[in-house]
Amino acid sequence: MTTSRRHSNSRRDSRRKNNKRIVPVVLVRCSNCGAMKIPHRVCLECGYYNGKPVIVKKIKEKKASK
Numbered sequence: 907m908t909t910s911r912r913h914s915n916s917r918r919d920s921r922r923k924n925n926k927r928i929v930p931v932v933l934v935r936c937s938n939c940g941a942m943k944i945p946h947r948v949c950l951e952c953g954y955y956n957g958k959p960v961i962v963k964k965i966k967e968k969k970a971s972k
Contacts, residue, residue: 953961
């Protein structure tokens with residue numbers, strides 16, 4: 907039986923580093939409020955997705971100054 911052929915270390919390392927690439931974050935404007943959001947996700951500012959309200963956001967009340 908023959909011994910298996912050896913591959914170079916650089917080939918192994920290049921395969922390994924190809925899986926560690928950094929994917930840039932893509933942002934689009936919300937059609938309802940104009941805030942930047944991730945595509946195909948609910949807007950975190952207004953709670954709308956595809957022109958429809960999905961999440962009901964609570965309105966924060968400002969404290970009255972003394």
